[in-house]
Amino acid sequence: MEILLAESLGFCMGVKRAVDMAYKALDKAEGTPVTSLGPLIHNSQEMARLTNDGVGLAQTTADVPTTGTVVIRAHGVTPQAYDELKARGLKVMDGTCPYVHYSQRKARELYEEGYTVVITGDRQHPEIVGILGHINDEAYAVKSVEEAAALPALERIGVIAQTTISPKKFQAIIDVLKTKAPEVKVCETICDATEENQKAIRELSGEVELLYVVGGRHSANSNKLVEVAREQCQQTYLIETPEEIDAADVVGIRKVGISAGASTPDWMIQQVVQHLRGLDRTVNRADHRVAA
Numbered sequence: 001m002e003i004l005l006a007e008s009l010g011f012c013m014g015v016k017r018a019v020d021m022a023y024k025a026l027d028k029a030e031g032t033p034v035t036s037l038g039p040l041i042h043n044s045q046e047m048a049r050l051t052n053d054g055v056g057l058a059q060t061t062a063d064v065p066t067t068g069t070v071v072i073r074a075h076g077v078t079p080q081a082y083d084e085l086k087a088r089g090l091k092v093m094d095g096t097c098p099y100v101h102y103s104q105r106k107a108r109e110l111y112e113e114g115y116t117v118v119i120t121g122d123r124q125h126p127e128i129v130g131i132l133g134h135i136n137d138e139a140y141a142v143k144s145v146e147e148a149a150a151l152p153a154l155e156r157i158g159v160i161a162q163t164t165i166s167p168k169k170f171q172a173i174i175d176v177l178k179t180k181a182p183e184v185k186v187c188e189t190i191c192d193a194t195e196e197n198q199k200a201i202r203e204l205s206g207e208v209e210l211l212y213v214v215g216g217r218h219s220a221n222s223n224k225l226v227e228v229a230r231e232q233c234q235q236t237y238l239i240e241t242p243e244e245i246d247a248a249d250v251v252g253i254r255k256v257g258i259s260a261g262a263s264t265p266d267w268m269i270q271q272v273v274q275h276l277r278g279l280d281r282t283v284n285r286a287d288h289r290v291a292a
């Protein structure tokens, strides 16, 4: 069985930067608490490693200890949350991804220019919650063409994309928005990492019979990779760990592909590769051709 890795997969720049920031904070903590506001990444295994190494987790600003360092995750936070932490005298390390900072800035510009802001994404997603905080929560969030079609007629629409949306879906939503207002200004805020991983899995999904996306169940970009892959490879599964692979799925498979979400560390991808090699030896004895 051939094991093919997507040309671009795994940890993105933004997540890597936030995790590195947490470890830098630990180095300088001198015994004071280091806390991330919300999970730094959507990957429970990597979160367990961070917890073991001493990074605490606060779900809300109210849960943050009264002393020490707070690390803001790559999704960013509302300016209100940021200011509150600073006002409490905490050391704040801002791990907000530069792409997300760009989206926040663009949303503010559109808002100040008088556009009705439409964010193509999930209103509950922390990245969108953070962006909404920059524009007084005054925006529509639509995550499908159906939701876009349900919007009322508007005058001037300014569009921001959730960084992890697929370009194809983004374009489809824009096409609908153009029927809703005479003026639609589009800000291209989809991040390269997402596009690269999506492009790579699209290519890979045409070559393999079975495909695993290694990523957190709640990771928007991992779920997006599955959605893209299933256009060509129906047998695409999202897994968090190698143990979730059903050996029966591998029987008789000659080419299997692997991709990984932006929060998936390399060590986890390697574990999946090793696990598949082991399965190949046990369930596909007739074909021992293995390549990575």
Ligand code: SF4
Pocket: 012, 013, 014, 015, 074, 075, 097, 098, 099, 100, 163, 164, 191, 192, 193, 194, 221, 262
């Ligand atoms: S997926 Fe893109 S926007 Fe999100 S953290 Fe990674 S690099 Fe930044």
